[in-house]
Amino acid sequence: MSGHDYKSAQRPASDPLLVDIGTYAHAAVIDSPLAYETARYCLMDSLACALQALSFPACTRLLGPIVPGATLPGGARVPGLALELEPVQAAFNIGTMVRWLDFNDTWLAAEWGHPSDNLGAILAVADYLARRRSPSATPAPRVRDLLTAMIKAHEIQGVLALENSFNRVGLDHVLLVRVASTAVATTLLGGTLEQVINALSNAWIDGGALRTYRHAPNAGSRKSWAAGDATARAVRLALIALSGEMGYPSALSARSWGFQDVLFKGQALRAPQPFGSYVMENVLFKISYPAEFHAQTAVECAMKLHGEVHGRIDQIERVVIETQEPGVRIIDKTGPLANPADRDHCIQYMTAVPLIFGRLTAADYEDKVAADPRIDALRAKMSVRENAGFTRAYYQRDQRYIGNAVQVFFRGGTATERVQIDYPVGHRRRRTEGMPLLVDKFRQSVRAHYPSSQAERIEGCFADPVALEDWRVDEFMNILARSS
Numbered sequence: 001m002s003g004h005d006y007k008s009a010q011r012p013a014s015d016p017l018l019v020d021i022g023t024y025a026h027a028a029v030i031d032s033p034l035a036y037e038t039a040r041y042c043l044m045d046s047l048a049c050a051l052q053a054l055s056f057p058a059c060t061r062l063l064g065p066i067v068p069g070a071t072l073p074g075g076a077r078v079p080g081l082a083l084e085l086e087p088v089q090a091a092f093n094i095g096t097m098v099r100w101l102d103f104n105d106t107w108l109a110a111e112w113g114h115p116s117d118n119l120g121a122i123l124a125v126a127d128y129l130a131r132r133r134s135p136s137a138t139p140a141p142r143v144r145d146l147l148t149a150m151i152k153a154h155e156i157q158g159v160l161a162l163e164n165s166f167n168r169v170g171l172d173h174v175l176l177v178r179v180a181s182t183a184v185a186t187t188l189l190g191g192t193l194e195q196v197i198n199a200l201s202n203a204w205i206d207g208g209a210l211r212t213y214r215h216a217p218n219a220g221s222r223k224s225w226a227a228g229d230a231t232a233r234a235v236r237l238a239l240i241a242l243s244g245e246m247g248y249p250s251a252l253s254a255r256s257w258g259f260q261d262v263l264f265k266g267q268a269l270r271a272p273q274p275f276g277s278y279v280m281e282n283v284l285f286k287i288s289y290p291a292e293f294h295a296q297t298a299v300e301c302a303m304k305l306h307g308e309v310h311g312r313i314d315q316i317e318r319v320v321i322e323t324q325e326p327g328v329r330i331i332d333k334t335g336p337l338a339n340p341a342d343r344d345h346c347i348q349y350m351t352a353v354p355l356i357f358g359r360l361t362a363a364d365y366e367d368k369v370a371a372d373p374r375i376d377a378l379r380a381k382m383s384v385r386e387n388a389g390f391t392r393a394y395y396q397r398d399q400r401y402i403g404n405a406v407q408v409f410f411r412g413g414t415a416t417e418r419v420q421i422d423y424p425v426g427h428r429r430r431r432t433e434g435m436p437l438l439v440d441k442f443r444q445s446v447r448a449h450y451p452s453s454q455a456e457r458i459e460g461c462f463a464d465p466v467a468l469e470d471w472r473v474d475e476f477m478n479i480l481a482r483s484s
Helices: 016-027 033-053 087-099 115-131 143-163 174-188 193-205 222-242 259-263 278-282 293-315 325-331 347-357 373-379 388-395 428-449 452-463 465-470 473-480
Strands: 316-323 382-386 404-410 419-421
Touching: 016 143, 016 174, 016 193, 033 087, 033 115, 033 143, 033 278, 033 428, 033 465, 087 115, 087 222, 115 143, 115 174, 115 222, 115 473, 143 174, 143 278, 143 465, 143 473, 174 193, 174 222, 193 222, 293 316, 293 325, 293 347, 293 404, 293 419, 316 347, 325 347, 325 382, 325 388, 347 373, 347 382, 382 388, 428 452, 452 465, 452 473
Parallel strands: 316 382
Antiparallel strands: 316 404, 404 419
16 A cells, blocks of 8 residues: 555645556657567467457448448547547557457456557557647658557556456456556647556556456457457547546556555555666567467477367267466366357367367357367367466466467367467567568558558558658558558
């Protein structure tokens, strides 16, 4: 608890963590070539996820202006769509698209999350600003500025996740998306350091969404638009701060009324290392499978076993899945699964589909595939248990493995080999293998959505990273928007 006398009206100095986050967002210089290279891949990957989401009506029905007709000519655009919106709603649209299929990047520590969720706020604000700045006026944001903001948002979200476990007090990780997006959005909009800190204080005072919608028996599609909601709120808070609205200096530490006492069981929030570019450099990509990240290697294991078991599904007696403790806690589910959001957070479902079909795509979570009786029959034969070694490696800073092992046992006493994979193809230790696959994911997504000439131009702009960084953001968005 704070030592400040909560009955005194004497205003305290700003909480050190608010100052540290604000100072980093406002003034830090990023000089890591690896961080910028990874951010460029992250931008490609996030756009791929956003474009793929447009094939799903459950996503597209949420997109567009907040009420019919509330568009803004000259406002922020939404990749893949012919929309011009004010930046708050544009952030909701972009953030929802990036997150919808649970296919974008991931960060795993004491808290989990998806740092590229912040692109909703970053891209909306950057495009909005660029379209309002003529070439002769204040310099418009360039793609280099976009990448810098992404690196900083990743870092704020990821460093705060290292030792602060919001999930253990029932709060959803999108809290950190709102905090990180607020800091970088206020900075992009030209806010002073004081205004960034003021906006951040309000982001924490907003509290946190409950994790209700991520867990049985209430798992549902809000988990796919929660990040869009967080980025939209961040842009709103940034704009409020720029209007001159005040902040709240002890928003975190105020006795009885601050975030730590009200929502974090009196624990002090910690930033265990300085803010730099560590998170972007080490972020995890979901390249091959749209699956909750704790199950990514389980899916890879199942894919390896598919050839041996797919013709013997009816002979399977049991399947043993070994995972990390967070995997047991989050995605070990039995019983009926109500919807796609329920299924893509069930390790048994995500393992059964590749064992049976030799694939796992976003469409495999839909009702048509889920109706195949073999899936639930196989799920019922699965046991999930923690492997203590996987849990240790998961939390070790120099490893950050996300291990899983799968073994299938048949009637009559035979069994497959036990297949173990310590870290998925999207892990930093598999970058050489993973990045060509990520680029292919991007290309396929672009070609599936745009006319061929536009697709070629989009692919071409990423082929020259140096030139791309110098593009104005509005020029970049020109080639991503649909004309009709």
